[in-house]
Amino acid sequence: MCGVFFCVFIFLLAIIFSYIFLRGEKKEPQKRAKLPTGTMGWPYIGETLQMYSQDPNVFFAAKQKRYGEIFKTNILGCPCVMLASPEDARFVLVTAAHLFKPTYPKSKERLIGQAALFFHQGEYHLRLRKLVQGSLSPEAIRNLVEGIDAIAASALDSWAGGHIVNTFHEMKRFSFEVGILAIFGHLDAYYREELKKNYCLVDKGYNSFPTNIAGTPFKKALMARKRLTKILSDIICERKEKKSLDKDLLGCLLNSKDEKGGILRDNEIADNIIGVLFAAQDTTASVMTWIVKYLHDNPKLLLGAVKAEQKAIRISNDEGNRRLSWSQIRTLMPVSNKVVLESLRMASIISFTFREAVADVEYKGYLIPKGWKVMPLFRNIHHNPEFFSDPQRFDPSRFEVAPKPNTFMPFGSGVHACPGNELAKLEILIMIHHLVTKFRWEVVGPNSGIQYSPFPVPMEGLPARFWKESTT
Numbered sequence: 001m002c003g004v005f006f007c008v009f010i011f012l013l014a015i016i017f018s019y020i021f022l023r024g025e026k027k028e029p030q031k032r033a034k035l036p037t038g039t040m041g042w043p044y045i046g047e048t049l050q051m052y053s054q055d056p057n058v059f060f061a062a063k064q065k066r067y068g069e070i071f072k073t074n075i076l077g078c079p080c081v082m083l084a085s086p087e088d089a090r091f092v093l094v095t096a097a098h099l100f101k102p103t104y105p106k107s108k109e110r111l112i113g114q115a116a117l118f119f120h121q122g123e124y125h126l127r128l129r130k131l132v133q134g135s136l137s138p139e140a141i142r143n144l145v146e147g148i149d150a151i152a153a154s155a156l157d158s159w160a161g162g163h164i165v166n167t168f169h170e171m172k173r174f175s176f177e178v179g180i181l182a183i184f185g186h187l188d189a190y191y192r193e194e195l196k197k198n199y200c201l202v203d204k205g206y207n208s209f210p211t212n213i214a215g216t217p218f219k220k221a222l223m224a225r226k227r228l229t230k231i232l233s234d235i236i237c238e239r240k241e242k243k244s245l246d247k248d249l250l251g252c253l254l255n256s257k258d259e260k261g262g263i264l265r266d267n268e269i270a271d272n273i274i275g276v277l278f279a280a281q282d283t284t285a286s287v288m289t290w291i292v293k294y295l296h297d298n299p300k301l302l303l304g305a306v307k308a309e310q311k312a313i314r315i316s317n318d319e320g321n322r323r324l325s326w327s328q329i330r331t332l333m334p335v336s337n338k339v340v341l342e343s344l345r346m347a348s349i350i351s352f353t354f355r356e357a358v359a360d361v362e363y364k365g366y367l368i369p370k371g372w373k374v375m376p377l378f379r380n381i382h383h384n385p386e387f388f389s390d391p392q393r394f395d396p397s398r399f400e401v402a403p404k405p406n407t408f409m410p411f412g413s414g415v416h417a418c419p420g421n422e423l424a425k426l427e428i429l430i431m432i433h434h435l436v437t438k439f440r441w442e443v444v445g446p447n448s449g450i451q452y453s454p455f456p457v458p459m460e461g462l463p464a465r466f467w468k469e470s471t472t
């Protein structure tokens, strides 16, 4: 009997010891992992001022030189780990994406709308993403060529005449119109004006100090956002009555059903429409503004080659009497296409993105604590001489060879990668076609320097004069 008790006692002891031992084993790597090196700056503001008050290239490059490819800092009061190599970016955005959720300040979520896809992860995000991706796929956007062509031609005509134009502001108008076309197809002029007026106020307040005090840009933006909800709900209501099967984004959102037959609520549709407009406008407009500058600064080699390519297409279209076609854009614009890719690399208008660790994560011997932000640094990767030789030189020919995997991510990577990338490239190429075949331009004001709005754009939005060239 005694022997049996003894055996049970030894057995229990073994279980207890092995539990303690194995737990210890499991915990050990976490204990060994240390925070990345780096500095956290001042209390509350951290190193925000240093990062936003200078060229981010300089800020990131100095950090990387001192601390290596993974380093810590503090931005906007949040502890962050910055990651500057392609494999680190891939880890956060692709391989271990489930450990890092998207994160935005609450004030931005209030303005765009909490149900917009880029604030979400998991099932809801996947469902919305499929719908947005579907409506922006090459098969869908090829039907937009004629519409975008007309918008580009009329935008450029309005700039001509030699008066000074703020190139970035005009490009924003253009990308907004294209966004409206992709989302609604044809939209009644009244709704379009109301959307434009109120969206403009939201845009103005987006980067202002978040406060509820009446009269401030943020409060005005919140009120405009409320009006946008009402306008969108009227548009949605009209569409529902028509029971149309349109394939534009609104049509896809309205007609979507989940496995249980559930449809999207009106506020989910509205937030995603505002979200897409927001994601589409400044990004595309900044890149196009940079392209106008790069072409202007390299008249002989760069502009000459792009002009030759585009003029050949215009001649084959009976000097513009026939519209540009999808197949011309996809197959007859290799030089312009490389200029777009090189502009995306050089300007790297999305310099980095933010995620938040949903658990303690151990990576390459470092601990990324739960709740910390992580920032894959796209700009550093795009400007690293190891992947792009002489990175400060504008050289579209480097894209004759595909970049190494994960070294070129202007549209991000993984589950949140940009679903609008094909539309962005399409509208940029159409704009280039009209710009170089019919216009000449001159930059006035500062020809160097970058302004952060918050995306990098040429100083003062690149003030310029445009003239229509005679085609004879």
Ligand code: HEM
Pocket (backbone or CB within 6 Å): 117, 118, 119, 129, 132, 136, 179, 182, 275, 276, 279, 280, 281, 283, 284, 287, 349, 350, 353, 354, 409, 410, 411, 412, 413, 415, 416, 417, 418, 419, 420, 421, 423, 424
């Ligand atoms: C040159 C122009 C553009 C650039 C450089 C760009 C870049 C990006 C990047 C880097 C991301 C990923 C952000 C992250 O991972 O945190 C993103 C996401 C997104 N972009 Fe774009 N974008 C552009 C144009 C557009 C356009 C034209 C649209 C729509 C018409 C669009 C819609 C979106 C949406 C909806 C997301 C969120 C996707 C998700 O969370 O699943 N973008 N974009």
